[in-house]
Amino acid sequence: MEYLEWRHVFKLDPAKEISDEALEKICESGTDVILVGGTDDITLDGVLDLLVRVRRFEVPIALEISTIDSVTPGYDYYFIPTVLNSDDPKWIKNLHHEAIKEYGDIMVWDELVAEGYCILNPHSKAAEVTNAKTDLSLDDIVAYARLAENFFKLPVFYIEYSGTYGDISVVSAVKQELKNTRLFYGGGVTSAKQAAEMAKYADTVVVGNIIYDDLKAALATVKAVKNTI
Numbered sequence: 001m002e003y004l005e006w007r008h009v010f011k012l013d014p015a016k017e018i019s020d021e022a023l024e025k026i027c028e029s030g031t032d033v034i035l036v037g038g039t040d041d042i043t044l045d046g047v048l049d050l051l052v053r054v055r056r057f058e059v060p061i062a063l064e065i066s067t068i069d070s071v072t073p074g075y076d077y078y079f080i081p082t083v084l085n086s087d088d089p090k091w092i093k094n095l096h097h098e099a100i101k102e103y104g105d106i107m108v109w110d111e112l113v114a115e116g117y118c119i120l121n122p123h124s125k126a127a128e129v130t131n132a133k134t135d136l137s138l139d140d141i142v143a144y145a146r147l148a149e150n151f152f153k154l155p156v157f158y159i160e161y162s163g164t165y166g167d168i169s170v171v172s173a174v175k176q177e178l179k180n181t182r183l184f185y186g187g188g189v190t191s192a193k194q195a196a197e198m199a200k201y202a203d204t205v206v207v208g209n210i211i212y213d214d215l216k217a218a219l220a221t222v223k224a225v226k227n228t229i
């Protein structure tokens with residue numbers, strides 16, 4: 001699977017505006033994939049608009065499903081979050097059960113990649129919506145990583161600090177635990193320096209909000225990640 005090789009990901013939010021010029025720079029930046037996803041106001045129109053516009057470029061495009069109503073065919077991959085540190089079964093497996101009950105017969109399972117999320121910024125939209133329990137010790141977080149890899153056999157464990165730069169010692173400790181499951185890091189990467197720092201430990205670094213705040217800084221993260229071994 002191609003995603004096993006991804007080092008750098010740009011996450012585009014279908015609820016946010018992006019100009020054609022900025023989109024072209026993002027798509028031709030050398031990033032490994034465009035991941036389309038967000039928490040609030042995700043509509044089918046927004047998801048389709050980005051699909052059509054990104055398809056003009058060679059970069060692969062994946063959809064991170066946050067609502068079942070905004071899923072459309074045509075993406076290269078579908079990433080399915082399950083929030084391991086949510087206290088609400090809705091975000092862990094109930095929505096998934098509903099979706100599979102309705103669409104299970106037509107799903108192409110090889111296109112689906114399950115992601116075990118551990119959301120650590122209490123002020124992020126994703127934490128609020130999913131009622132994530134964020135006051136976790138390092139032992140708690142490492143236990144979620146072990147649960148993801150050894151119990152649920154998830155292909156991806158995602159340390160999510162959406163909106164704020166995370167704790168490098170957490171990312172480093174989790175990386176030491178994982179052998180088969182890929183470690184995604186996302187949250188608050190706003191400079192090449194931070195991107196390189198996270199890339200030392202995370203297999204894949206996800207860059208989101210800075211695309212909309214400072215395009216030049218966002219573009220600089222690509223090389224920083226790619227040049228980090």
Ligand SMILES: CC(C)=CCC/C(C)=C/CC/C(C)=C/CC/C(C)=C/CC/C(C)=C/CC/C(C)=C/CC/C(C)=C/COP(=O)(O)OP(=O)(O)O
Pocket residue numbers: 013037038039040064065066067068071072073074078080081082083091092095096097099100103107108117123124125126129130160162163208209
């Ligand atoms: C060909 C074809 C149509 C195939 C697809 C078939 C199909 C229907 C597959 C569905 C399979 C399936 C099991 C789906 C699950 C459905 C579902 C709705 C699951 C719930 C997902 C979930 C837990 C969402 C919660 C929110 C969340 C964790 C989103 C992930 C992205 C994220 C954390 C974004 C960060 O948020 P952001 O908005 O950037 O935050 P800030 O505002 O703070 O910046």
Ligand SMILES: O=P(O)(O)OC[C@@H](O)CO
Pocket residue numbers: 011160161162163164185186187188189206207208209210
């Ligand atoms: O938007 P930022 O804070 O860069 O986070 C990226 C991504 O992890 C969000 O799901």
Ligand SMILES: [Mg+2]
Pocket residue numbers: 013038162208209
């Ligand atoms: Mg965002």
